[in-house]
Amino acid sequence: MKTKRVLIIDDEVDARRVISKYLERYFPNFQVLGEADSFKSAVQLINETEADLIFIDINLGDGTGFDVLDESDAFAAQIIFTTAFDQYAVKAFRYQALDYLMKPIDSELFVEAVNQALDKVRERRSMSEDQILISYGNGERKISIPTADGMCFVRLDSIVSFEADSSYCKIFLDDGKEILVSKPLKFFDDKLRANVNFIRPHKSFIVNMKFVDEYLKEEGGYIKMKNGLKIPISRQKKEDVIRELQIHFL
Incomplete structure (x- = not known):
């Protein structure tokens, strides 16, 4: 079994230890990439790693687990609150x-939840690119x-x-229609990363340069x-975005 990458986010040391202990006991092939005990450190950790599974406490000292998910690129991972x-x-x-x-975490429920996560990870990784992007005979x-x-x-x-x-993600079409999809933005960002026409100028947006005015x-x-x-x-992406626009429009 391929190693699964895990993050543990909780402001209680004992709670993090329990999760680590259960992982070591029942899923020894899992790799804990890191731990965080606050909103700020959690956002940074998630954005700097690529986890398959994230355990996240709802009540953190300086925010909530929901705040963390809103401010980070955690959507590619399976989430267990x-x-x-x-x-x-x-x-x-x-x-x-x-x-x-629920805390204290029951070991049997823990194993059940992680096994569900494994099924979801396998399902996602089994999807081929042809299931996401498809070409027709006319190009x-x-x-x-x-x-x-x-x-x-x-x-x-x-x-x-x-x-x-x-x-969720909103998709805006050139005919004025909007599509609301129950997939995070990162899902589409991963699939379009190799397409030179799409750029991500901000954590909340991907744009088609064909329609940039x-x-x-x-x-x-x-x-x-x-x-x-x-x-x-976003401030940190401004130089890259301007460069991409200049290349695209010559």
Whole structure:
């Protein structure tokens, strides 16, 4: 079995030790990439690593586990919330949490939750690129979009932008339509990374440079799309974005 990468986020030392102990006992092939005990350190840890599974406490000293997920690129990982309070269960599953473990954590429920996570990781990794991006005989490139009824296929060159919306993603099309997808932005970022027409100027947006109308310095810098959308550019990505735009438009 391929090693699975794990993060443990909890402001209680004993709680982190329990999870580490259970992993060592029941899943010795797992690798704990790191631990965090606060909102700030958790966001940094998640963004600097690529985990398959994250255990995250809901109540952290300087924020919540929900805040961490909102501010980080954790969406590629399976999420298991841990907490001493049960009133957050509904909200946890809105964040597409795989499971919700009450403290003190029962070992049998822990093993059950981790096995579910393994199934999900295997399922995701078994998906081939052809299941996400497909080519047709006329050279038209399309992307498959998961829907409640199955999936739809959308031309890449008709997509203006993607926008993160909590654990969902909005897709804006050139005909004015919007599609709300129960997939995080990172899901599409991973699939489009090799496509030179798409850039990610901000953690919450991916844009198709085909539909970029202009770059404006005001308000910290943003991209104006042909459909009127204003896409912010994060400070740390500004130089890279400007360079990509210059290359694309010569």
